[in-house]
Amino acid sequence: MIIGNWKMYKTVGEALRFVQTLAPLVEKSQAQVGLAVPFTVLYPLSHLLREMEVSIKVGAQNMSDNAEGAFTGEISGRMLVDSGAQFVLIGHSERRHIFHESNPFINRKVRLALQEELPVILCIGETLAEREKGAVESVLTKQILESLEGVDNLALITLAYEPVWAIGTGKVAHPDDAQKVHHFCRKTIANKWGDKAANGMVIQYGGSVKPENASKILAEEDVDGLLVGGASLSPDSFSQIINSYKD
Numbered sequence: 001m002i003i004g005n006w007k008m009y010k011t012v013g014e015a016l017r018f019v020q021t022l023a024p025l026v027e028k029s030q031a032q033v034g035l036a037v038p039f040t041v042l043y044p045l046s047h048l049l050r051e052m053e054v055s056i057k058v059g060a061q062n063m064s065d066n067a068e069g070a071f072t073g074e075i076s077g078r079m080l081v082d083s084g085a086q087f088v089l090i091g092h093s094e095r096r097h098i099f100h101e102s103n104p105f106i107n108r109k110v111r112l113a114l115q116e117e118l119p120v121i122l123c124i125g126e127t128l129a130e131r132e133k134g135a136v137e138s139v140l141t142k143q144i145l146e147s148l149e150g151v152d153n154l155a156l157i158t159l160a161y162e163p164v165w166a167i168g169t170g171k172v173a174h175p176d177d178a179q180k181v182h183h184f185c186r187k188t189i190a191n192k193w194g195d196k197a198a199n200g201m202v203i204q205y206g207g208s209v210k211p212e213n214a215s216k217i218l219a220e221e222d223v224d225g226l227l228v229g230g231a232s233l234s235p236d237s238f239s240q241i242i243n244s245y246k247d
């Protein structure tokens with residue numbers, strides 16, 4: 001599963017032109033491809049992709065922790081589904097660090113998304129200071145258990161391990177290190193939800209994924225996909241990453 005996270009980039013026109021260029025470049029790929037786009041792009045882009053009969057999925061990058069109400073400026077899970085979203089990113093490190101989202105707050109969003117049967121990509125990851133303190137496993141365990149508190153069925157959950165020090169910095173995790181952390185996350189899932197849930201869980205890596213490093217990371221046993229920020233903004237680099245996936 002290879003997802004592009006566009007963050008706060010691209011107007012409607014730019015987004016539509018992007019997929020018209022991307023689609024023919026990746027039509028032979030066996031990877032499941034998705035784009036996490038700005039709210040304003042969801043409806044027109046999902047409409048165009050349906051018309052083009054292209055299997056690229058469209059998702060949102062965030063949602064409200066409330067179902068509806070007087071929350072000026074917020075967008076609910078139900079609105080996302082209504083606009084054509086097929087998944088939502090929850091707990092991205094920029095949400096956690098710039099907008100101070102906590103695990104319990106993220107948990108409320110996860111539960112609301114699941115109520116709408118909207119698949120969730122739950123982002124987790126440690127900061128450099130946490131890594132240097134040797135706290136990677138404790139931070140990730142807390143993020144996984146608290147963000148998924150009260151969730152019994154993980155069928156609609158994907159995990160994205162994104163070390164904060166690797167996001168947008170050009171410093172990609174070493175493939176061995178990504179593998180070690182992914183394996184640890186799978187073990188943590190198995191301990192709480194059982195082997196079946198853990199083995200079926202898609203765990204994506206994110207953080208400075210580029211065409212030059214994608215295939216080495218994807219080759220690791222517990223890396224089931226990628227979450228790509230900067231390199232998903234151009235059809236050229238994103239298609240190279242998608243085409244580096246071997247079934």
Ligand code: PGA
Nearest residue numbers: 167168207208228229230
């Ligand atoms: P990056 O971002 O690929 O630009 O490091 C990844 C992300 O934030 O999801």
